[in-house]
Structures are given as C-alpha cells and as structure tokens.
Amino acid sequence: MTRAISLHDVSKSYAKGVRVVDRLSLDIEPGEFLVLLGPSGCGKSTVLRMIAGLEEIDEGELLLDGEYANDLAPSARDMAMVFQNFALYPNMTSRANIGFPLRVEAPGADPRPRVDATARMLGIEDLLDRLPGQLSGGERQRVAMGRAIARHPSAFLMDEPLSNLDAKLRNRLRAEISKLTRELGVTTVYVTHDQSEAMSLGDRVAVLRGGVLQQLGTPRSVYALPRNVFVAAFIGTPRINLLRGVVRAPLDGAMTIGLGRQALRLPEPLSLDHQLLRVQQGREVIVGLRSEAVRLAKPASARPGEVPISGLVEHVEFQGHEVLVHFNTGSSPAVVPDLEAPRPARRTRRRREGGRVLGRLKERAGALRAGPVVVLDDPADARDPAPPEGRLPGDLIVRTTPDLELRHGMQVPLLVDIAHLFVFDQHGERICPAPARLPDLED
Ligand SMILES: Nc1ncnc2c1ncn2[C@@H]1O[C@H](COP(=O)(O)OP(=O)(O)OP(=O)(O)O)[C@@H](O)[C@H]1O
Numbered sequence: 001m002t003r004a005i006s007l008h009d010v011s012k013s014y015a016k017g018v019r020v021v022d023r024l025s026l027d028i029e030p031g032e033f034l035v036l037l038g039p040s041g042c043g044k045s046t047v048l049r050m051i052a053g054l055e056e057i058d059e060g061e062l063l064l065d066g067e068y069a070n071d072l073a074p075s076a077r078d079m080a081m082v083f084q085n086f087a088l089y090p091n092m093t094s095r096a097n098i099g100f101p102l103r104v105e106a107p108g109a110d111p112r113p114r115v116d117a118t119a120r121m122l123g124i125e126d127l128l129d130r131l132p133g134q135l136s137g138g139e140r141q142r143v144a145m146g147r148a149i150a151r152h153p154s155a156f157l158m159d160e161p162l163s164n165l166d167a168k169l170r171n172r173l174r175a176e177i178s179k180l181t182r183e184l185g186v187t188t189v190y191v192t193h194d195q196s197e198a199m200s201l202g203d204r205v206a207v208l209r210g211g212v213l214q215q216l217g218t219p220r221s222v223y224a225l226p227r228n229v230f231v232a233a234f235i236g237t238p239r240i241n242l243l244r245g246v247v248r249a250p251l252d253g254a255m256t257i258g259l260g261r262q263a264l265r266l267p268e269p270l271s272l273d274h275q276l277l278r279v280q281q282g283r284e285v286i287v288g289l290r291s292e293a294v295r296l297a298k299p300a301s302a303r304p305g306e307v308p309i310s311g312l313v314e315h316v317e318f319q320g321h322e323v324l325v326h327f328n329t330g331s332s333p334a335v336v337p338d339l340e341a342p343r344p345a346r347r348t349r350r351r352r353e354g355g356r357v358l359g360r361l362k363e364r365a366g367a368l369r370a371g372p373v374v375v376l377d378d379p380a381d382a383r384d385p386a387p388p389e390g391r392l393p394g395d396l397i398v399r400t401t402p403d404l405e406l407r408h409g410m411q412v413p414l415l416v417d418i419a420h421l422f423v424f425d426q427h428g429e430r431i432c433p434a435p436a437r438l439p440d441l442e443d
C-alpha cells in the first residue's frame, strides 16, 4: 500500500534556539511525487530524515496514513531511502545487493523473481553479476535504486540521488525515476536544490528557505504565481529580472513604475491588479520580469498591453537555439539574499553589513515573521548597484532568436508585456498579480 504523509507544524533545532525546520506543514497524497526544493542548508535533508524516522521531531506531528507516527521506529515505516552517496555492499554482486532487503524481509523466500523484475525495469539485467567496483557511477546508482524499489516500499525518500552524476546521465535517470515511481504508484518525496530537476519531476514542489516553507504548488503555479521574490528568483532560468522600481500614481495622470532612468507606463484602463498598486504610491517596490515578458521590437509594433522601454546591449550570450541578451536599462537590480548561499555565507555577508541598523532591523523582522524575504537594502545602495552574484553587469536579460545581429553598445527598443509583470513589496511579498491569486499554500 502506498502511503500518505502529513507534517503538521513540524520544527527541528540542532543548536538551542536555531530552528533549521520551522513549523513546516505539508500534506502529501498517496502516490504523489513531491519535491522539496531549496538552497543548500535550508533543511531539506532534515525534513526527509524526520519523515524516515532517522531524526527526532522536536515539535509538531508526523502522520503516516493519518496515524500519529513521531515515535514509530524507522523499520516500521516501510520506506526506502535513496541517498546522494548511495552505498552498496562492495563485496556483493548487483544481484545480491538488490536482493539483500528482500532476504532480510522474508528469509525463506526466493528473491530471484523480484530482483529480475526490478533489473528489467531499470535496464540493468546485464549488470547483475558484477561487483560495485566494476560499475560506473550511474550504473551503481541504478543498482542502489533497484535495491530501494525491489521491496515495493510504501514510500520512497530520495535525497539528491542524482547530484553526483554527469548532466547527461542525470537527465536520463531523472526520466527513469519519474516513470518508475509513477508506474509503481508509490508516494515519493524527492529532495533537490536544482530547480529544473524539481520542475521536471514534481507533481508538486515545496520551496523551502531557512527551514520555512515559502510556497507549495504545482510546478506551473509556483512559476506563474510565485508568492514572493525568493520563489520568483529561485525558479526559472534565466533567473527572473528583478529591478528596483517606484510606483507613481498621480491623481491626474497615468500610473507608472519608475525604473531608474526609465518608466513603465501602465496601460489604461488599469487592470484590477494595477489599481491595487495605487496604495504603493511613492514607495519602492521590486519589479519582476521574466525573460519572456520582454521582446525586442519597436514601439510602433506594440500589441495591446505592451509598453516600450529601451536598453543598451551589454553582452550577448549565444545558446544555439536562442540568445540571451544582457541589457543595461539604467535601472538597479534588486538583490535577493540566500538564493544559493549556504547559511554560513549568509551570516558572513550580513555581518559585513552589520553597521546598518536598518538592515539588522529588517533581518530581525524577517526572522520573526519566519519567511518573508527582506530584499531592499539601504536605499544608499541604489547609488552604487553591484550586479547580483552570478550575473553579468546589465540589469535586464531578454531571450531572443539567434537570427538578430546584436552587438555590444547597441541601443535597442524593447516592449514589456505588462500582463507578465510581477511587483513585490519591500518585504519581497508579491503584490501584483494580487496575492489573492495565489493558489493557496496547501493547494
Ligand atoms: N547533526 C547536525 N547538527 C547540527 N546542525 C546540523 C546537523 N545536521 C544539519 N544541521 C544544520 O541544519 C541545517 C539544515 O541542514 P540540512 O542538511 O537539512 O540542509 P539541506 O537543505 O539538506 O542542505 P544541502 O542542500 O546542502 O544538503 C544546516 O544549517 C545544517 O548545518
């Protein structure tokens, strides 16, 4: 029987006072493939280990098939774990490795039929007589997977099982895992820090940051309606463009969002979402534009809902089927802390900013409210915007076809599709489209 897994307000601290998992609630349906996604150190493995019973739960409840299971022994949970560093018994053949849990479970029974069926499913029939030392990394990983599934557990818990493999093999095994878990219909919780892996595998994705659930939803919904700027920036490649903006809503004129030297003029009549932005008049916000929300075209060719800006070509990234153009539009990028940095790095960075009382207050407010991302630094930073880590100078990346001849230094007209505009407030919470349009946290 496949199993439903529920976490209700589950918390975990290792050192006193520091919660690495903070009041996490998740309901995982029987047969669902749920991905836990987040940067290094956000608590993904800890959550998985608590579900497996390898880590004690400090507060909150774990329910398996609706039954309280905090204190259930790991062996009684009937779950199979696959780790990043899969361990096979080095002196056993693949056949013996895969059959091992079967022999433990039912000592008298012949494991052969199950081992053969599993090997067929994974395409490793030819490897059954080899020792782990005679297998490649990818082959070993498949044998490890075979050992986990031969038993038909009631749930799979997978912790970055593919991260040691090269990209090609990773893609292939990713497809195999997806097919296999669905064929078996077994509830699967899969941990990764790789958003593209999460998006391609998950029925739903739970995005974690600093031990706090940021959003839970289908890949489509977390991409289309990210609840905050962290989720927006964590999901999607190239990363969403995040620019500092100022809302201007004069009583007698058109509403605009100032972006440094330029402004987006919101089309009239204002949509409901844009009308709600009025209350932000004069305030700093963060504007999010995915690369597909902007195209290279003259103002004259604007379709309804598109507004013109222009950009100076800083860098052209050829990708074969498409080109990523880095523009300087005269705006300042907003910086999102914690996107990839492990926790210690974040602390160091914050400590460096330690003199800034405002920053610290925001940090504390963020910690207290357990979740919201504090994005806007001291306004003084706006004078000297540094490019966000991992990005080249240029504040706007746009995707285009490879046939355009673009060179560094060209001034290019751009059209922004306002229907695809995101606006986040100073705490990084999405305010446009309106938060009510969020598929709610437990959807
Ligand atoms: N046994 C432990 N003792 C103390 N701190 C721990 C222990 N295990 C994990 N931590 C801390 O808890 C936090 C969450 O760790 P966890 O392993 O769950 O992160 P993760 O999201 O799986 O990260 P990664 O992607 O790097 O594997 C980290 O800050 C980590 O340093």
Ligand SMILES: [Mg+2]
Pocket: 044, 045, 046, 159
């Ligand atoms: Mg981990």
